Amino acid sequence: xxxxxxxxxxxxxxxxxxxxxxxxxxxxxxxxxxxxxxxxxxxxxxxxxxxxxxxxxxxxxxxxxxxxxxxxxxxxxxxxxxxxxxxxxxxxxxxxxxxxxxxxxxxxxxxxxxxxxxxxxxxxxxxxxxxxxxxxxxxxxxxxxxxxxxxxxxxxxxxxxxxxxxxxxxxxxxxxxxxxxxxxxxxxxxxxxxxxxxxxxxxxxxxxxxxxxxxxxxxxxxxxxxxxxxxxxxxxxxxxxxxxxxxxxxxxxxxxxxxxxxxxxxxxxxxxxxxxxxxxxxxxxxxxxxxxxxxxxxxxxxxxxxxxxxxxxxxxxxxxxxxxxxxxxxxxxxxxxxxxxxxxxxxxxxxxxxxxxxxxxxxxxxxxxxxxxxxxxxxxxxxxxxxxxxxxxxxxxxxxxxxxxxxxxxxxxxxxxxxxxxxxxxxxxxxxxxxxxxxxxxxxxxxxxxxxxxxxxxxxxxxxxxxxxxxxxxxxxxxxxxxx
Amino acid sequence: xxxxxxxxxxxxxxxxxxxxxxxxxxxxxxxxxxxxxxxxxxxxxxxxxxxxxxxxxxxxxxxxxxxxxxxxxxxxxxxxxxxxxxxxxxxxxxxxxxxxxxxxxxxxxxxxxxxxxxxxxxxxxxxxx
Numbered sequence: 001x002x003x004x005x006x007x008x009x010x011x012x013x014x015x016x017x018x019x020x021x022x023x024x025x026x027x028x029x030x031x032x033x034x035x036x037x038x039x040x041x042x043x044x045x046x047x048x049x050x051x052x053x054x055x056x057x058x059x060x061x062x063x064x065x066x067x068x069x070x071x072x073x074x075x076x077x078x079x080x081x082x083x084x085x086x087x088x089x090x091x092x093x094x095x096x097x098x099x100x101x102x103x104x105x106x107x108x109x110x111x112x113x114x115x116x117x118x119x120x121x122x123x124x125x126x127x128x129x130x131x132x133x134x135x136x137x138x139x140x141x142x143x144x145x146x147x148x149x150x151x152x153x154x155x156x157x158x159x160x161x162x163x164x165x166x167x168x169x170x171x172x173x174x175x176x177x178x179x180x181x182x183x184x185x186x187x188x189x190x191x192x193x194x195x196x197x198x199x200x201x202x203x204x205x206x207x208x209x210x211x212x213x214x215x216x217x218x219x220x221x222x223x224x225x226x227x228x229x230x231x232x233x234x235x236x237x238x239x240x241x242x243x244x245x246x247x248x249x250x251x252x253x254x255x256x257x258x259x260x261x262x263x264x265x266x267x268x269x270x271x272x273x274x275x276x277x278x279x280x281x282x283x284x285x286x287x288x289x290x291x292x293x294x295x296x297x298x299x300x301x302x303x304x305x306x307x308x309x310x311x312x313x314x315x316x317x318x319x320x321x322x323x324x325x326x327x328x329x330x331x332x333x334x335x336x337x338x339x340x341x342x343x344x345x346x347x348x349x350x351x352x353x354x355x356x357x358x359x360x361x362x363x364x365x366x367x368x369x370x371x372x373x374x375x376x377x378x379x380x381x382x383x384x385x386x387x388x389x390x391x392x393x394x395x396x397x398x399x400x401x402x403x404x405x406x407x408x409x410x411x412x413x414x415x416x417x418x419x420x421x422x423x424x425x426x427x428x429x430x431x432x433x434x435x436x437x438x439x440x441x442x443x444x445x446x447x448x449x450x451x452x453x454x455x456x457x458x459x460x461x462x463x464x465x466x467x468x469x470x471x472x473x474x475x476x477x478x479x480x481x482x483x484x
Numbered sequence: 485x486x487x488x489x490x491x492x493x494x495x496x497x498x499x500x501x502x503x504x505x506x507x508x509x510x511x512x513x514x515x516x517x518x519x520x521x522x523x524x525x526x527x528x529x530x531x532x533x534x535x536x537x538x539x540x541x542x543x544x545x546x547x548x549x550x551x552x553x554x555x556x557x558x559x560x561x562x563x564x565x566x567x568x569x570x571x572x573x574x575x576x577x578x579x580x581x582x583x584x585x586x587x588x589x590x591x592x593x594x595x596x597x598x599x600x601x602x603x604x605x606x607x608x609x610x611x612x613x
């Protein structure tokens with residue numbers, strides 16, 4: 001039986017109930033100005049206990065990384081170690097004010113300085129800004145930096161940004177936001193950038209290319225060196241979408257592969273909480289060419305330390321900076337979490353993250369390709385994409401498999417992305433899952449593949465074990481109801 | 485997958501039906517099936533507008549994805565199928581007949597160079613899997 005009986009907080013409201021009692025006022029009150037009073041606002045009225053119980057019950061229905069496997073491709077839903085929560089809550093960090101004099105916040109500045117340095121080193125770049133608030137803003141900054149460089153060099157005719165059709169969906173949005181005309185580049189039959197198609201688009205109008213590496217098929221692009229060289233030869237610059245950096249930690253430098261600028265998603269690769277668990281952070285790293293355009297403020301060492309005195313750190317903005325993109329210094333306590341994660345793992349540990357992420361993904365892929373179509377059958381890196389198209393179960397689509405997985409207690413994988421695989425299920429287990437969890441998931445997937453043939457209705461009606469059944473997505477999109 | 489013999493097809497999965505100086509276009513059965521339930525149709529050109537071949541004419545959006553639509557041929561817009569804008573599900577149920585999107589005219593006739601006939605389009609779809 002479905003346990004979906006939790007009413008809304010408005011349904012629980014009863015007039016006059018509240019969660020506080022004030023002592024009688026000993027000063028004269030004043031009337032609330034009637035022009036500000038509104039009759040149409042229906043605030044729920046509940047006691048404190050009612051509110052706590054309501055949200056506790058709702059939270060128990062929630063699914064999250066601390067509850068189970070979350071193989072949401074492209075999102076790197078790895079476990080978030082609790083030690084990072086502990087450090088982020090230290091008084092020395094939480095009690096700071098962003099306008100405090102720099103001599104009183106040297107510890108926080110050191111953390112920013114050191115994290116800038118570590119993130120630059122991981123990608124082989126020379127400089128870093130930790131300010132961008134999330135991945136999409138990191139992308140925006142990186143492409144703005146490319147645009148600023150072309151403008152500085154008076155290359156105003158460069159107005160086209162190339163985007164492989166296996167790239168992240170945010171890339172075209174970023175390019176458009178920066179005023180570029182987006183042009184897709186095709187993927188070849190092995191899942192790499194199609195060099196012939198790329199060559200036909202490399203000309204003097206080219207501003208650059210945005211490349212996700214590994215791409216959204218979870219594949220390392222075997223043409224990457226040729227592709228970046230072609231773009232550079234025609235005067236364009238190369239942006240790296242670092243959303244999939246989990247696969248490359250300690251393995252490859254983007255700088256060596258021909259990239260000029262990139263962003264990290266600290267909430268993916270460096271295990272700070274996603275979404276409702278805390279804001280993201282989209283640090284941008286770049287080479288010497290683009291360093292003058294980084295968004296500020298950036299932390300620098302103003303005075304080197306001596307035997308007796310620690311170094312002194314300060315903040316600056318680069319000379320041709322694209323400007324401030326966020327108040328103050330980015331999401332500082334998110335940076336503390338990422339820094340903790342990096343320091344706990346160390347360089348060798350980071351490399352093992354990438355190796356285990358690839359091992360886990362390939363283990364799942366090899367097992368699942370026996371029962372599921374795998375359109376690009378190559379050793380993957382951190383994720384892989386299935387195509388739910390069975391000849392003997394033609395009515396079953398990726399959405400049905402995704403929904404049915406909920407009945408087995410899993411968060412569904414990403415579906416219908418990347419677009420180049422029509423019935424795509426994109427699976428990223430991450431390095432933090434052990435073999436038993438992976439084997440259980442394989443078992444669930446195999447049982448779903450079996451049901452697709454013998455009990456297809458079970459899939460088409462799924463989920464049936466969750467608090468709510470399948471939502472009517474078509475109705476939701478066609479019959480929008482935007483008012484109460 | 486339905487592929488009609490009397491139409492031309494583009495690599496972007498639009499179809500065009502040419503009758504003398506008049507052309508009608510829409511998206512193929514393959515395209516509507518790949519998109520699944522279509523929930524929104526946007527036509528960004530208007531009647532009377534002169535279009536060049538491969539010009540963007542709008543987009544369709546399904547519960548899965550959004551896709552741009554391009555005109556496979558050059559011509560002047562003579563009609564827009566308002567019924568599909570009002571009821572996008574028509575593109576799923578009848579992509580070739582009731583599901584037309586634009587009608588174009590071109591006194592010089594239409595150039596079909598680079599477009600596929602039904603047999604070539606079937607091969608193109610099969611190759612894509």
